[in-house]
Amino acid sequence: MKKAIIDSLKKYKWKILLQIIFIGINIYLLTYPAKIIGNIVDMLYNINENKQEILNNTYYLIGICIVLLIIRVIWKYFETYINRAVERDLKTNLFERFLKLKLKDIQNIKNGEIMSYFVKDIMEIRNIVYRILSHGVRIVFTFVIAVYQMIQGVNLSLTIAVMGPILIGCYLVIKIKKYVEISFKKSQERFTEMSEYIQESTDSIRTTKAYSCEGEQLKEFIRKNRKVRQSNNTVDVYSNLLTMCLNICFGICYSISLLYGSKLVIDGVITVGELVTFNGYVGLFVNPVNWIPGLISRFKRAQIAYKRLDKIYELETEKINSKSNINKEKLEGNITIQNLNFNYPGIIDKALENISIELNKGETLGIIGTIGSGKTTLMNLLTRLYSIPNGKILIDGKDINEIPIEVLRNNICYITQDNFLFSSSLKDNISLFKEDYKEDEIKESTKKAVVYEDIQKMPEGINTVIGERGGDLSGGQKQRVAISRAFLKESSILIFDDTFSALDNRTSEKLIENIQDLSDKKTCIIISNKVSDVKYSDKIIVLDNGNIVEKGTHEELINNNGIYSEFYNQQSTKAEPSILA
Ligand SMILES: Nc1ncnc2c1ncn2[C@@H]1O[C@H](COP(=O)(O)OP(=O)(O)OP(=O)(O)O)[C@@H](O)[C@H]1O
Ligand SMILES: [Mg+2]
Structure with missing residues (x-):
């Protein structure tokens, strides 16, 4: 799994680098509006003399805002591109892995689990990649750039005073995140349980209807759904608690800035404009700090998803040489x-x-x-x-x-007992999506499999798209469509x-005759x-x-x-x- 993630990230290393550079420039420029507004405030004391200067600063501010907008569009483009590309790569890689797994291992994985690997777990990994490259990088840049500007441009002691509540906030986050992790794990287990149940219920819908047990099935589903909701609620409670703690710390942080900052203004250590600039800087890094809980809980989710997916990657694969x-x-x-x-x-x-x-x-x-x-x-x-x-x-x-x-x-052409059919056209089902076969060859194979006439009666003949698992074909039609593969494949x-169990004796006799015709050239095994x-x-x-x-x-x-x-x-x-x- 690690290799799949690293390989995917390596593919986009230049785009990632450019994204980081543009985020850096963006954060650096974001400190300018606070500085300019602070300057303007100081200039207001002598408004008549500084009229032109104030106007220039205002143009400068508008210019910075436009540049910021352009830079934001650029890094957002990289962010979206990398995000989607990584998701696509991971899904393809996982699917390829599944196809190569040994049958004994595939049989041990439930259908619901497989869906949740693709739908939930890959999303979690993609999400953390996105958050680290976007939120994580912004948090780091904001801390470094904003704190540097606060110390350099305003005052060291004021900076230390406001950093206290933020660090306390970070400590609380670390304490509470443990509970987020536990509750999220439970929520994911229940979600998988529900997915499996949905899968099983859809697979067994004929039996359910035949025995009229829709009511029982629905009751069980409601019970499982309720359990999912309950565990999701717990996750939300802990996540909200985290955000709330940070918001309180942020409020304290502003209060200190105003109280202690006003004292410094009175003492003549800083100007009013510098205090305004300082508050602007505080506002800058409080936002990224608010992302920390999300980043941590997403990181935890991704860790769990990673462990689940890694189990698949640890399984031995068949050595297929392409x-x-x-x-x-x-x-x-x-x-x-x-x-x-x-x-x-x-x-x-x-x-x-x-x-x-x-x-x-x-x-x-x-x-x-x-x-x-x-x-x-x-x-x-x-x-x-x-x-x-x-x-x-x-x-x-x-x-x-x-x-x-x-x-x-x-x-070997193995027509299996389950005659699995894809929800695609009959042509794709017979050729198994290989494009090397001509229309005539496919037609000939259906004639030999004694299903040609049935296909002719279908709305779009060989191009008719059949329902999931061949649901709209009769058992015998399904078998004969699957048998057509044997007459087509050069094996x-x-x-x-x-594969003749659903056929009447006359049809299976005809089929066996056709198979016997092939048998000079081919070795046949008929199980029945x-x-x-x-x-x-x-x-x-x-x-x-x-x-x-x-x-x-x-x-x-x-x-x-x-x-x-x-x-x-x-x-x-x-x-x-x-x-x-
Ligand atoms: N994946 C599996 N894991 C464990 N045991 C299995 C597995 N597949 C089949 N078996 C067992 O192996 C034995 C032979 O099964 P197999 O499917 O080969 O029978 P079969 O002769 O094809 O039966 P049928 O006529 O029903 O198709 C059975 O006892 C079955 O329960
Ligand atoms: Mg069998």
Whole structure:
């Protein structure tokens, strides 16, 4: 995280430097109006003699105000530019990081948390960068320049007298900030809790409606929202207390200036004009001091946000090499799995046990098995979504751990069980936003995936934008749109993980026929719970509880009279008679 922030700041170092220089000039010029007004006040004692001089000083004052305005516009431009640019860089960097995280780590992060990283935490970091570069720098310059002018231009003892209340104010800020920090942490935790709840509720809206539990959901939301409000109130109370303390100190500061300053005027140590100038200087640095509580509480918030984000940056990432020549490397598609055992991180029970499979280029493997038997897990390992020891899975005789991850994944087209669709056009969903494909190629893939006619009926055909997660498509349409990706992507290994479950037998038969047509060139793995989906495969394995319990061709397995033939018999009685062999 630190590196991401530093890299981003380095990119704008000249703009940052210019911003600081212009703030410095701005603060320096800000001391002039107080000085000029003080001079004018002193000249008023002899108004007739000093008429021209007073007029000149007034022009001078107007001139300074115009220059101040121009300088302010310039540094505000730099401030806004840096602010937005840093935010953009940090978000891009974090998103890139997420994409490279290992699946096991991503699964441990809740959706609400992810949103709050992007929406809240990045904002906090951006905010503190902005505040340090703007408020922080102004505080430092004001203290240095205004205090110097007070001592040099007016009086040292008066300066010391007014600095006392300000330092007391600073002390109080340090004392109270601890409570701001604690209450803010609590507020952020509750906000995340509420975000997670919103996310979960939107994800489960169909179930909520089906069971008519809107009332309960709303009640729970109100409870969580109330907790957020309560903790935000506490944060506000402490923040306001801080500001109030400073305002009181500021009031005391002005009183001392007037009382002690008047005495110095009476004693003839300073003139009335100098006292006016001095009060002008006091007014100058009281404003930046008022920013200190905000700066401190923002700093604390940013610290918490930084720690949260840093946890993401501490996670190991996949080593993805983006060199284009590596990406183009082709694999033949011969797969060897030997004595593979696997258990998910932190879980003792094995998800896969002693798995051995030999699959040659152009062959089709059917995998059938009970729910939770390890079918998806096996595919997750083949695509290296989880780590496995060396020598367990080989492709073209090469250990998959030695094949660069991007080469491996470019050569495998994995149609996952969840058929995730983006809320974008069907074309983007099939091409997965890659622009290398021609319209005709995409059209052809939809024909092979038996979804072409459905797409033609949609308002804008292939350019129809679908709802979030494909909400406005039927389950079967979603599956076939996802399957189209397999017919489009130039990959040597195709995996269909339970992607025919929502299709009727006639459609899945047609699809499997089209897949078989490809299989001379490609190695296919078809995972299904239906015998009719896998029966044409060259090899079939039956998985049960992480073990291969049967292996062979359709005919061999039927003759075995094992689980496969049991599945077959159960499904034959339910299925459409014309489709079963
Ligand atoms: N990320 C995970 N962390 C821990 N355990 C997991 C994880 N994913 C799956 N499992 C467990 O591993 C076992 C195999 O799951 P897997 O998803 O591979 O089954 P499957 O055969 O694909 O099931 P289905 O037919 O329902 O798709 C199950 O017991 C499951 O609970
Ligand atoms: Mg599965």
